[in-house]
Amino acid sequence: MRLIRPGRLAACLTALLCLLSLALPALAQDDLDGLLPVTEAYKLSTDTSMPGVLKLHWTIAPDYYLYRGRMKFKAGDGVTLGEAQFPDGEKHHDEYLGDVEIYHHSIDATLPYTVAGASRLKLSVQYQGCHEVDPKICYPPHTEQLDLPLPAGATQAGGDGSLGAALGKLGSNRASDGGALPAEQAFHLEALAKDHQHLLLRWTLPKGYYLYRDQTALKLKDADGLSLGKPEWPAGVEHEDAHFGKTTVYFDQVELPVTIQGDASGRSTVNLEASFQGCQDGGLCYPLMTRTLAIDLGGAAPTSGTASEPAPEMPPAELAGGALQGSLISALLLALVGGLVLNLMPCVLPVLSIKAVGLLESGESHAKARSHALFYTAGVLSTFALIGIAIVALRSAGHALGWGAQLQQPLVVGGLACVMMAVGLSMSGVVQFGTSLGNVGSSLASRSGHAGDFFTGVLAVAVASPCTAPFMGSALAYAFAAPMLHALLVFLTLGVGLALPFLAVGFVPALARLLPRPGAWMETLKQVLAFPMYLTAAWLVWVLAHQRGADAVGLVLVAAVLLAATLWWFERSRSRGGLSKVFVALLAALTLVPLYYLAHVPPPAQAATVAEGVVAYTPEKLAELRKAGTPVFVDMTADWCVTCKANEHAVLDTEAFRELLKKTGAVYMKGDWTDVNPTIAAFLAQYHSPGVPLYVVFPKDGRDGRKLPTVLTTSLVEEALTKAAGTPVASNP
Known part of the structure; x- marks a missing residue:
């Protein structure tokens, strides 16, 4: 029998192979000529440079493969082994073993271990594989005995069998020779209470060190019914790790807001236990560290989990950044000034066209001017409130979000370009949504113009989002990390600042009298001011081209043409029957089709380029x-x-x-x-x-x-x- 296979009764077949090799040596020799010895078909090498982790590498000869499920490890004296980590293998159906995974060419695996009272790492490694080209021969399970030197510091383990025990004194051993820092210096942790329900943790790392996000656990000790909510991790750096695979890490510094669940108003302090793990980039990885911090809920200085060194002073709030420690009053003042300055930023200038015409049209009546101002302000404030609620909700769900980040979505950019196109066509006289420009918004308009004023405010905030005005950044930084109520107050104050000039003209007659009197010239002005709208639409299409390429630009241009046709026929349908209005609805529905496909256009395949230098x-x-x-x-x-x-x-x-x-x-x-x-x-x-x-x-x-x-x-x-x-x-x- 020339073909020997491992079956379900592997031990019996192995014994049979041995008997055949003894009884028929000549025949066996003919069949096995050219078959590599098992240690040459599967060359095993090891690496013990990382304390607590044994790296194994098999170099597999051509036409040979190894079974993933046939690898076994047995610890020697004084050694405790963890669970080995293997990469995914190739799917393979074996006649006797069924569906299995196999490896060709090479394989890298890691095996955690601890040692207690041993000077060397001793273990046995068993593996099994086959030669897959005729004659197909499968080896019996092969075992190698390993006796390996341990890296410096690895013999300091205690007897609890944990990796943390094995590496417990690693930091102090390596710090003295210019290698890795002690854990307390490499991963400095401090915390403060922003109020009785919200904590802020900060890890500060030297250059070249990083912290794992998913290896961090937080809990309150002796909390009497209090617990911690889900930490609000910021976005980190994607990292391919030998132990944990693709994971998220943080370099330099990371701040982590955490909410206390339950009523903590009657407590002066809480004890927080933080367990975390990190590595030196390109060097050793530290064991799991656990520190307990007593946090003053009354707003005292930051508390550090390191008893041997004083906590560094937290940076004060300042205009250049770090507004987390600023007071709510300071943030509100900055928000008010920032919103006011936002009116002068180039991103808001197109909407100033709408506001200017609306103000001029209201010049005949102080009551009408106040009405314009109030409903425009309501639109601004409502939109800012919705943005604030969305940001707080997404932040609580663990998403990283920034001011203007909605413009990272191609559908938002394309939709906003169509809105600016519609506004421009209205100002050019292609379509009339009411007696004043304030009634932009099609069916949203009403005879009194209130809905038009309101949605003009909505549009003002939409086009303001790509801009960050002076003073505004620090206020937003505070809002993005503050409790929900404080964040909403900051966003609403930004809205008040944006709407303030309009409010002033509406409620101060002396300012209103400075405006020119309405007249026929206003129609010409309105048509001239349509062109900033068209330019804004063109700019948004340019942004879309950078995000999703030519296909996306083509789709949004088709949507713009269909939108223009819809508005043109909408104007003509005023004097026609009901069938004509059905056709308007059909055109409007067709306008949404290219926008639907726009949302599914993938990013361009080529990498983004940067200018020379x-x-x-x-x-x-x-x-x-x-x-x-x-x-x-x-x-x-x-x-x-x-x-x-x-x-x-x-x-x-x-x-x-x-x-x-x-x-x-x-x-x-x-x-x-x-x-x-x-x-x-x-x-x-x-x-x-x-x-x-x-x-x-x-x-x-x-x-x-x-x-x-x-x-x-x-x-x-x-x-x-x-x-x-x-x-x-x-x-x-």
């Missing part, structure tokens, strides 16, 4: 540049961010800026947040930025980066880069 942002590249002592100017931007584009035109895309980079030896690094990008979202969260633009200058001496204002000037950038490079600042005599 610009480095694409990655955390690894930034860490590499900082380690080399290179000053770095990081620019987080998006195509839909009007403030970003204004800064680029005025400062960053100029010859003066390029000369400044050469003079200071700085690198210009850009991150594109036009589409959803968790890595950039993590960087924004690290610097408490609610959205883009975000500018951070990192000095060459390795100190923390300096966050710049959202609106740049040439002198501001020059000063920041000159200081980062450590060169003398020129001064006038």
Whole structure:
């Protein structure tokens, strides 16, 4: 019998193979000529450089394979083994074993272990495989005995059989020789209470260290019925890990808001137990660390879980960022000023056309002016409230969200482009939704114009979202991390600031009298002001082209043509019968078809490109540049961010800026947040930025980066880069 297979009675067949090899040596020799010895068909090598983890590698010869399910490990004296981790194998149907997984070419596996009182790692490894080309021969199970040296520090384990015990003193052993830091220094944890129900935890890590998100567990000790809600993790960095596979990690610093569930108003402190794990990038991984922190709910200084060193001072709230510790009153004042300044930003200028005509039309009556103002303000405030509720809800569900992030969705961009097109056609006179421009909104309009005023306010907020005005960033940063009620107050105050000029004209007769009197000239003005609407629609289509390519642009242009046809026929149907109105509804439904397909267009296959002399942002590249002592100017931007584009035109895309980079030896690094990008979202969260633009200058001496204002000037950038490079600042005599 030339073909030997392992069957369900593997032991019996193995014995039969041995008998045949003894009784018929000549025949067996003929059949087995050319068959590799088992240790050459499957060459096993090991790596014990990582304490507590044995790495195994099999090099599998061509035409051979290994069974995944036939691998077994047996610990030697003083060794405790964990569960081995294997990659997924190839699906294979075996005549006797049924559906199995096999490996060709090579396989890498990891095996956790602990040792207690042993100087070497001893274990046995059993495996089995086959030669799959005629003659097909399957080896009997083969066992290798391993006797391996242990890495430094691995023999410090206690007898509890845990990986944490095996590595318990690893940090202190390695710190003295210039290797890894002690765990307390590598993963510094501190906490504070924002109020009796909301905690904020902060891990601060040196360069080159990272923290696992999914290996972190939090609980309250002796809490008398209190518990912790789901932590609100910010977006992290995707990391391929040898132990945990694809996981999320955090570098440098991470802040974690946590809610206390239950009534904690009667308590002055809570004891929080935090268990977490992390690694040195490219080096060792630390055991599971557990620290207990006593947190003062009365708003005392931050509490650190490290008893051997004082907790560093938390940064105060300031306009440059970190508004988490700012008071609610400060955030509201910043929001009011930011919303007021938002009226002057280029993103809101198209809607100023609508507001301007509405104000002029109301000049004949103070009562009408007040009505315009109130309903417009109601639309603004309602929209800001909805945005605030959505952000808080998504944040509670663990999603990272930023100001203007809705424009990362192609359907939103395409739909908004169609809305701006419809508004422009209305102002051009193609269609009339009522007696005043304020009645934009088709069936939403009413004789009194209240619905039109309201939805003009909605539109104002929609087009304002790509902009971040001065003072507004810190207020939004506070809102994105604050309790729900505080966040809503901040968003509503932003709305009050945006609507304030309109309110002032509506309720202060002296200001209203400064407006020109209504007349026939207003129709011409209205038609002229339609063109900013068309330009806004064109800009949104340009943004869409960067997000989803030419197919998406084609779809939104088809939707725009169908929308124009719908509005044209809507105007003609006023004097026609009911069948004509049915045709309007049909055209409107057809307009939605290309928008439906737009939502399913995938991103372009090619990677995003950056301009010559610009480095694409990655955390690894930034860490590499900082380690080399290179000053770095990081620019987080998006195509839909009007403030970003204004800064680029005025400062960053100029010859003066390029000369400044050469003079200071700085690198210009850009991150594109036009589409959803968790890595950039993590960087924004690290610097408490609610959205883009975000500018951070990192000095060459390795100190923390300096966050710049959202609106740049040439002198501001020059000063920041000159200081980062450590060169003398020129001064006038």
